[in-house]
Amino acid sequence: xxxxxTHTHNELTCPIHDPDTLLGSFGQVLDSLAANGIEVISAxxxxxxxxxxxxxxxxxxxxxxxxxxxxxxxxxxxIQPVVDVQTRMKSIAKSS
Numbered sequence: 697x698x699x700x701x702t703h704t705h706n707e708l709t710c711p712i713h714d715p716d717t718l719l720g721s722f723g724q725v726l727d728s729l730a731a732n733g734i735e736v737i738s739a740x741x742x743x744x745x746x747x748x749x750x751x752x753x754x755x756x757x758x759x760x761x762x763x764x765x766x767x768x769x770x771x772x773x774x775i776q777p778v779v780d781v782q783t784r785m786k787s788i789a790k791s792s
Contacts, residue, residue, distance in 0.1 A: 698737070699760065700778045701750040705771030710746055721766050722748070729763035746771070751778070 711717035729736055729752060737751040748767075754760050757775075764773055 697753070697755060698778050698780065699750075699752050699754060700776045701748075701752060701760075701764070702774045702776075703748040703750075703764070703767055703771055704774075705746050705767075707746065709770050711770070712743070721770050724766040725764065728766050729760075732759040732763040734759055734763050 711721060725748075726736055726739060729750075733754070733756070735753040737753060739748070739750050741748050752760065752763075754763075760775060761768075767773070
């Protein structure tokens, strides 16, 4: 199942000027997601906006929570289930 994750932190929790904290948190999240069996489809950042965006594939909410542990105390994550637009349109067309 696909999920869109928006992780938001603020200028006070942003580790951009602390390389050790940056590499130990945001620098570890992709490996942590993979270690928990989550496929990362896309991972992008809006640095000045203090947000990270992930599209991930997982069948387990627990795995998502575990995979996000490196950044859990850096801000707030919003996790939304999503579907591929083209796949959804094809499904709708078939059922019409």
